[in-house]
Amino acid sequence: MNRLALSLLVSASLVSAPAMTYAKDIVIGFTTSETGKLNADSAPQMQGFELWRDQVNAKGGIKVGGDKYPVKFVKYDDQSTSGRVQQLYVRLVTQDNADFLFSPYSSGLTATAAIISEQYGKVMITTGAAEGKTYELGNQHLFQTYTPANLYLASALDAVKAKAPKSKIALIYENGGFAKAVATGAKAYADKLGLNVVIDEAYDASTTDFSPILNKVVSSGADVLIGGGHFADGSTLARQLREQNMKLKMISLLVAPDVPKFAGLGSAAYGVSVPSQWESDASYTPDFGPTAAQFTKDYENRFHVHPGYHAAGGYASGLILQHAIEQAGSLDTDKVTAQLNKMDATTFYGHIRFANDESRHGLQVGHDMVLAQWQKKGGELEKEVVWPEAAGTAPLMFPISQ
């Protein structure tokens, strides 16, 4: 009797099995810096990820073949430290079974995560990570959203060359992977343009007192200052430039001035420019995904703040991965990788194309940067695209009016 009951039960389960559908989530794993020194930079990137996920899931998910799979995030706080990134990316792959990965924020943390993603053969879309060195190591599954670091300050230097080629330039930057890569690229580009770099000095990421460096800048007679690193040091540097009443024709800092909180510095923010991966005024015609105006509106409605390029980069990463999965019609790593390799498309974030040659596989080679500057409109600080002039929403203020 018991045997009969058991056979009936097994038969019933076998018959009913094909009728039952199990929704498969597409699991994307990553870490964010919810604490630690990269928190302010990482938060908007995370918001970009979230907005993309929620919009995709509201439409039923990513289309894979004939089905739609919702996106599920598995994320952890990396505390802005590479040790945590190493542990957590291993966990994301081995325990959380992530199908795909996004990078943490910053070049340093991404370099650590890339070792893990490559070791386990997982596709990782990197954002908030511009240093190009990571792509020269033979990685096959790493794809960069940002324009590489060595080109970050090119537009600022182009502007100096056009406005005052005899300027004395102070190159002051954070002693970290990303900022050093930017500075090395900027120095080489300045030399190529025939510009005069009078100081080339790095400072520790935790620096709070810039007086010693600023005194050197005054002593050198420099009238243009370019450099910086991330939000914490860049905002401090901008504030102290103001406190020390530095008479500079141009100040161009990395990252910090693009974080909306930078405007909280008030008069210290005025005139400061930032190389930007994206600005909301950009008018690219996207091949897929929202327009810049649509993204900006959705982001503002959701987070009540104007999006900077960190947020746009986060959203664009999701969009790029989504497009590759849809084109591949599969979640198979090799098929998605193949689609990413041949991607040559325009999104709201700009043109996207990845290098395919062995020496720099995955490096972003399609995307261009702009230079934005904090100016005053009706007494209020507003960030304007100022370079290249053809793409500008306002002329570059050069020199910065006091």
Add this chain to the structure above:
Amino acid sequence: MTGVIVSIINGLLLGAIYGLAAIGLTLIFGVMKVINLAHGAMIALGMFALYLLVSWLGINPYLAVPVVGVGGFLMGFCIYWIAVHRVIGRAELMSLLATFAVSMIIVGVGTVLWSTSPYNVQVDMPGLSIGRYTIPGNHIVAAVVAILVAVALYLFLYYTRLGKAIRAVASNRQASELMGIPSTRVLAIAFGIGIGIAAVAGSLIATLFPFTILSGASYELKSFVVTVLGGLGNPAGALLGGLLLGLIEGSVSPFVSVSWTPVIEFSLFVVILILFPAGLFRVGRGR
């Protein structure tokens, strides 16, 4: 040459604040032989206390500094009874762990409340121009306030009954008990004063630089260096030690890349430790 002089002045101004921060640490050590590992966390709390007072009440940052000091004293008084009192006189590791635990709690709660994004207190103060160089006005005011607080503490310790009681307990707790001094209460007050001074130092630093709840750690490290330079348990030495540290930073930085400044600074520190193990400014009594 003007650049070097300005750099030295900047260094001395900052040194005065380092000195004040270290006074809080050295006072507590001098009186109860407790190395307070919550010192950095209390400096950071002082920064946030100033920020909240300024942003909520809209008062002038410098008027908020005394309020922060009183708040720090009360908090220190409470921490003494909760976490420190029971471990006084026991193995040094006990008090180290107790104060470290307090630090972890403060930093943890602070991280939840304020995250680790940088905060700013806006202070618009005209600077002092020397040729092409400018010494920021807020640095000058913060250094003057730091020195005034240090002098006030000195006068309190040497010319008031309670101050003398604190010094007596620091010198010999048993003998002071025999003289009728309620040593436990004096220890609690001394701990409160030490924490109050750390909070004041934090609030002054907040008028100069952006800060997070983690910012106290670097000032705690400087406080230890300054304390050892000045002689453990010696508040006057701590102020001089702070000025010396600032002088070293200011003198070295014009000539080398800023990345080398801490290397030179700490190398000199090791040399001083070897030559003067009891500190450079060891004067008067104390251990």
